[in-house]
Amino acid sequence: MTTATKSGSAKSDKDRVVIFDTTLRDGEQSPGATMTHEEKLEVAELLDTMGVDIIEAGFPIASIGDFEAVSEIAKNAKNAVIAGLARAIPGDIARAGEAVRHARRGRIHTFVSTSPIHLEHQMRKSEAEVLEIITATVMQARNLVDNVEWSAMDATRTPIDYLCKCVETAIAAGATTINLPDTVGYAVPDEYRRMFKAIRERVPNSDKAVFSVHCHDDLGLAVANSLAGVEGGARQIESTINGIGERAGNAALEEVVMAIKTRGDVMPYWCEVESTMLTRASKLVSAATSFPVQYNKAIVGRNAFAHESGIHQDGVLKHAQTYEIMTPESVGLKQTSLVMGKHSGRHAFQHKLKDLGYELADNQLQDAFVRFKALADRKKDIYDEDIEALVDQEIAQAHDRMHLVSLTVIAGTHGPQRATMKLNVDGKMRIDEAEGNGPVDAVFNCIKALVPHEAKLELYQVHAVTAGTDAQAEVSVRLSQDGRSVTARGSDPDTLVASAQAYLSALNKIVMKKQRDMPVAAAGH
Ligand code: KIV
Ligand code: ZN
Numbered sequence: 310m311t312t313a314t315k316s317g318s319a320k321s322d323k324d325r326v327v328i329f330d331t332t333l334r335d336g337e338q339s340p341g342a343t344m345t346h347e348e349k350l351e352v353a354e355l356l357d358t359m360g361v362d363i364i365e366a367g368f369p370i371a372s373i374g375d376f377e378a379v380s381e382i383a384k385n386a387k388n389a390v391i392a393g394l395a396r397a398i399p400g401d402i403a404r405a406g407e408a409v410r411h412a413r414r415g416r417i418h419t420f421v422s423t424s425p426i427h428l429e430h431q432m433r434k435s436e437a438e439v440l441e442i443i444t445a446t447v448m449q450a451r452n453l454v455d456n457v458e459w460s461a462m463d464a465t466r467t468p469i470d471y472l473c474k475c476v477e478t479a480i481a482a483g484a485t486t487i488n489l490p491d492t493v494g495y496a497v498p499d500e501y502r503r504m505f506k507a508i509r510e511r512v513p514n515s516d517k518a519v520f521s522v523h524c525h526d527d528l529g530l531a532v533a534n535s536l537a538g539v540e541g542g543a544r545q546i547e548s549t550i551n552g553i554g555e556r557a558g559n560a561a562l563e564e565v566v567m568a569i570k571t572r573g574d575v576m577p578y579w580c581e582v583e584s585t586m587l588t589r590a591s592k593l594v595s596a597a598t599s600f601p602v603q604y605n606k607a608i609v610g611r612n613a614f615a616h617e618s619g620i621h622q623d624g625v626l627k628h629a630q631t632y633e634i635m636t637p638e639s640v641g642l643k644q645t646s647l648v649m650g651k652h653s654g655r656h657a658f659q660h661k662l663k664d665l666g667y668e669l670a671d672n673q674l675q676d677a678f679v680r681f682k683a684l685a686d687r688k689k690d691i692y693d694e695d696i697e698a699l700v701d702q703e704i705a706q707a708h709d710r711m712h713l714v715s716l717t718v719i720a721g722t723h724g725p726q727r728a729t730m731k732l733n734v735d736g737k738m739r740i741d742e743a744e745g746n747g748p749v750d751a752v753f754n755c756i757k758a759l760v761p762h763e764a765k766l767e768l769y770q771v772h773a774v775t776a777g778t779d780a781q782a783e784v785s786v787r788l789s790q791d792g793r794s795v796t797a798r799g800s801d802p803d804t805l806v807a808s809a810q811a812y813l814s815a816l817n818k819i820v821m822k823k824q825r826d827m828p829v830a831a832a833g834h
Contacts (some may be wrong), residue, residue, distance in 0.1 A: 310322040310323075310580055312325065312687055314674040314826035317412065320579045320605050321575075321577070323523065323715060324456075324577045324578045324579060325544065325579060325580070325581075326464075326539055326544050326545070326546055326569065326578045326579065326580045327362040327363065327519070327544060327580070328360075328361050328362050328363070328545075328546055328548065328562065328565070328566065328581075329361075329363040329364075329365065329392075329545050329546065329547040329548070330356050330361045330363070330364050330365065330547075330548060330549065330562055330578050331523075331547050331548070331549055331554070331559065331595055332352060332356070332541060332549040332551075332553065332562075332634055333349050333352060333353060333364065333365065333366050333367055333378070333609075333777050334365040334366065334367050334368055334384075334394055334556075335365070335547075335549060335554040335555060335559050336553040336554050336559065336598075337349070337367070337558070338368075338554070338555055338654070339554050339558065340553055340573060340769075340794050341599075341768075341787050341794045341795060341796040341823060342424070342553055342597075342598040342600055342796070343598070343756070343793060343794070343795040343796075343818060344597045344598060344817055345597075345606065345708060345821050346374060346377065346378055346381075346706075346710075346818065346821070346823070347404065347705075347707070347730075347767070348597035349367070349378045349382065349707045350378070350381060350382060350385065350583040351593065351597070351598060351704075352584060352590075352593060353366060353382040353385070353386065353596060353814065354588070355589065355590055355593055356383075356428055356550075356590065357386050357387055357388055357389045357805075358387075358583075358586070359580045359582055359583045359586035359587075359590060360388070360580075360582045360583045360722065361389055361562075361582060362389060362390065362545075362580075362581065363387065363389060363391075363392055363416065363545075364382065364389045364390070364391055364392065364589070365392040365393075365394060365418060365547075366378060366379040366383065366391050366392065366393065366408075367379040367382075367383040367393065367394070367396075367408075368393070368394040368403040369393045369394075369395070369401075369404045369407070369422065370395065370396075370398075370400060370404040370405070370436050371823055372825070372826035372827055373685050374433045374822060374826040375826075376404065376408050376606075377406075377825060379391070379393045379405075379408035379409065379439070380408045380409075380410075380411065381496070382617055383409045383410070383412035383415055384411045384412070384413050384639075386412060386413065386414075386455075387413075387562045389414075390415070390416050391409055391412040391414070391415055391416065391480050392415075392416040392417070392418045392458065393405035393406075393409045393415075393416075393417060393418065393667040394409045394418050394419075394420070394451070394466055395418065395419045395420075395446075396419070396420065396421070397420065397421035397442045397443070397446040399445075399446070400450060401419070402417060402419055402446055402449050402450050402453070402454075403449075405417045405419070405450075406450065406453030406454060409454065411688050413431035414456065414458065415454050415456065416454060416456040416458055416459075416486075417450040417453060417454050417456075417457050417458070417459065417460075418458040418488075419446050419447065419457070419458070419459055419460070420459070420460035420461070420462050420488075421439060421442055421443060421446070421460075421461070421462060421669055422439075422462040422463050422567065423439065423460075423462065423464060423467040423471065423472060423475050423760070424462075424463035424464075424466040424467045425459040425461060425466075425467075425468070425670070426466065427463050427465070430467070430557065431826040432825075436471055436474075439444070439475070439812055440474060440478050440648065441477060441781075443459065443478045443479050444481075444482045445481055446478050446483075446705055447478075447484050448461050448482045449481060450483075451482065451484075452642045453482030456485055456486075457483055457485055457486070457532065458484065458485070458486040458487075458521070459479040459484035459487055459488070459769075460487075460488040460489075460521075460523065461475055461476070461479075461487075461488070461489055461490070461544065461670075461701060462489055462490060462492050463490070463492045463493065463498040463503070463592065463593040464489035464490055464492070465491040465492070465493075465500075465501065465504065466495060467492070467495070467497055467659055468637075469507055469511075470506070472489070472508065473506075473507075473508060473511050473512050473596050474711035476489075476508055476512045477512045477514060477515075479511065479518075480512070480514045481514060481617065481829060482514070483509055483805075484518055485517075485519065486518060486519045486520075486521050486545060486548065487508075487519070487520050487521065487524070488516075488520075488521035488522075489504065489508065489521070489523075489538075489543075490506065490522075490525075490547075491523070491524045491531075491599070491822055492523075492525060492532055493526025493527060494524065494525035494526055494530070494531065494556070494557060495527070495528070496524070496529055496530070496534050497528075497534070498530065498533045498536070498537035499529060499537065501522070501524075501534045501537045501538050501541065502537040502540050502541035503541065504538075504540060504541065505520055505538050505541030505542045505543050506542060509541070509542045510779055511683070518536075519544050519545055520541055520542055520543040520544060520545070521544075521545035521546070521547060522534065522535045522539065522543045522545070522546050522547065522560075523559070523787075524538070524547075524559065524560045525554065525555060525556065525557065525558070525559060526554075526556075526557040526558045526559065526560065527551060527556060528628070529557070531557075531558070531559060531560035531561075532550070532560045532561060532564045532565055532568065534560070535560045536565070536568060536569075536576065538577055539576075543768070546560065546565050546580075546703045547559070548560040548561060548565050549558070549561065550562050550563065550590050550591055550594040551563070551591050551594050551595060551600065551602055551606070551609065551689070551734055552564070552606075553594065553598065553600055553607060554809070558704070561605070561606075561607070561608070561676040562582075562587075562590075563587040563589075563590070563591060563609050563640070564607050564608055566580060566582045566584055566587065566641075567584060567587070567607075567608050567635060567640065570584055570635075570639070570809070571635050584640055584641070585638070585639065585640065585641040585831035586641055587608060587609060587640045587641055588640050588641035588642050588665065588666035589641055589666040589668060590826070591608075591609035591666075591683040591700070592665075592666050592667060592706070593688060593704065595701065596700070596701035596702075596704040596705050597704065597705065598796065599705060599785060599795075599796040599797045599814075600796065600816075601785075601797045601798075608640055609640065610695075611639075611803070614633070614637040614642060614686050615763040615817075618634060631647065631716040640812070641666050642666060643663070643664040643665075649661055649677070649681075649691040649696065650685055650689070650691055651682070651685035651686060653681075653685070653691075656676050658678050658797070658831070659675075659678075660673060661693075661696060662674070662696070662700065665696060665697060665700075667700050669700070669703070669704075673707055673770075674705055675702070676703055676707075677699060677700050677703040680699050680702075680703065681696065681699060681723035684699060684781075684802070685780075687802055688779050688781070689779070690777075690801055691800070692774075692775045694774045695774055695775060695781055698774045698798075698800035698808050699779055699800065701798065701800075702799060702800055702810065705797060705814055706810075706814055706823070708833035709732065709813070709814065709817040710734065710735050710817055710820060710821070711732055711733075711734045711735075711760060711813050711817055712732065712733045712813070713732060713809050713810055714731040714732060714733050714738065715726065715730070715731045716729070716730050716731075716752065716805065716806055717729045717730075717808055718748045718751060718752060719800050720747075720748040720804050720805075722744075722749075724749045725745065725746070726744065726746075726747055726750070726751040727742060727744050727745075727751055728742060728743055728744075728745065728748065728751040728752045728754070728755040728805075729742040729755070730742070730755045730756070730759060730809065732759050732760070732813075734759075734760065735783060737773075739759050739760075740759075740829065741755060741758045741759045742758075743757070743758045748805055749769065749808050752805055752808055752812070753766065753808075753812055754810050756812055756813060756816065758810065760816060762790070762816060762819070762820075763790055764785065764788040764789065764790040764815075764819055765788065765789050765790070766787075766788060766812075766815065767787040767788065767794055768784075768785065768786065768787035768796070769785075769786055769808070770784065770785040771783070771784050771807075771808075773787075774800060775780075779802060779814065780802070781800045781801060781802050781807070782801065782802070782803070782804040782807045783798055783799070783800045783807065784798065784799050784800070784804065784807040784808045784811040785797070785798050786798075786799075786811040786812045786814075786815045787809070787815065788812075788815040788816060790819050790823075791823075793807045793819075794821065795815050795818040795819055795822070797811050797812075797814035797815035797817075798811050798814070799811030799812075799813075799814055805815065
């Protein structure tokens with residue numbers, strides 16, 4: 310059978326690869342990447358719009374917040390299948406089933422470890438016991454939804470004979486997708502390809518399920534392994550935007566999609582993700598998690614399409630393909646010559662945002678424009694990086710309950726340094742002052758005086774957004790409380806204001822998370 314793809318060309322259905330995004334589950338699980346409820350909804354909406362086939366929206370048993378996010382995403386999704394993760398425990402499966410109940414298309418994704426090291430040291434179960442668990446839990450999930458994914462955690466370190474038995478058991482119990490993760494990022498591509506080939510050949514009922522790859526990037530091989538798994542017969546790729554995820558992260562969705570799209574000459578596969586929305590997705594996830602995207606990151610890094618050396622620039626000017634294997638436009642990056650300054654109007658600002666890959670709601674656009682005007686009054690040249698920092702802050706702070714109103718700091722050689730701050734907390738003004746061992750300490754002490762809290766500061770980092778002494782400072786702050794850490798950024802030409810913004814933004818996230826969450830369990834990875 311063939312299908313007409315979005316680009317109009319006819320492709321064989323057997324080569325269709327479905328894209329499963331786990332940014333909101335495996336991605337959000339990585340330390341510091343916590344997103345608020347509203348941010349999760351926004352990310353899910355974008356993933357749905359850009360043609361991601363399956364969105365793993367969270368781990369419903371983990372907390373009330375996770376449950377609420379999965380249920381609301383399930384209700385809102387227009388096209389994508391919405392999956393909820395569950396351990397091989399009846400309570401987890403029931404909760405995941407409840408969370409995806411209202412989805413037009415819901416999936417329960419249940420997993421259990423299969424490798425000897427996990428069975429012996431973590432689960433303390435025999436192989437036979439695990440086979441029984443697989444049957445019982447997959448059957449329970451199938452009684453709740455038609456669409457059940459079963460994962461063999463640590464599949465790549467599981468002896469193939471036992472893995473075959475597990476897969477056969479899961480399919481016999483009703484699993485419709487079989488995921489064989491490289492949980493610890495240990496596999497190399499050919500080995501991973503051969504594992505899928507062997508399983509598909511040896512498991513008698515393998516034709517009844519779709520096979521899936523899920524790769525971690527501990528050796529930097531996650532994308533290569535994912536593509537090798539597809540060559541071995543898998544037709545679902547699990548990935549995250551910007552490659553965020555446990556430890557070194559997961560396979561990056563944007564890299565997988567562009568590799569498939571760009572190398573059709575050697576890989577006949579295709580997927581339905583709209584690649585021109587990749588830049589926007591990357592920026593949204595980076596802003597929501599406050600995880601910066603490394604400058605030289607493939608596809609979405611700031612330098613991914615920049616040509617610095619004279620020879621390269623000369624070549625690209627003569628013929629773009631001399632040094633460009635894909636166009637910036639194909640990933641949603643527009644070449645722009647629009648220079649921004651204090652005379653730029655709302656329309657030009659909106660145009661610039663679009664070129665940079667952002668799309669804001671009307672109220673967010675208005676607030677960002679006001680901030681832009683304020684910045685342009687203080688800083689002569691406004692670079693793209695300035696606008697990116699400003700908009701990222703706008704996205705991250707859109708639902709905050711505490712806002713900085715004013716800050717005055719006395720610093721210099723004669724300490725102690727002193728900060729006076731006014732905050733708007735839920736619409737009420739609070740003012741206080743505090744001393745500190747240096748101006749940053751004074752600012753943070755002042756926030757503690759205004760909003761008493763237990764969170765610990767884990768990271769404080771400053772970098773200049775652009776060159777020049779009038780450059781904006783971008784400050785990253787990571788706070789942790791109750792075993793959960795959150796990261797946030799703030800930017801301003803005044804480093805102390807940026808520090809206060811970043812700290813407050815992280816504190817807002819903790820407060821909002823606490824309101825929703827009642828931690829019950831920790832997920833796998
Ligand atoms: O890496 C892993 O094994 C996982 C499973 C829960 C699918 O994330
Ligand atoms: Zn994982």
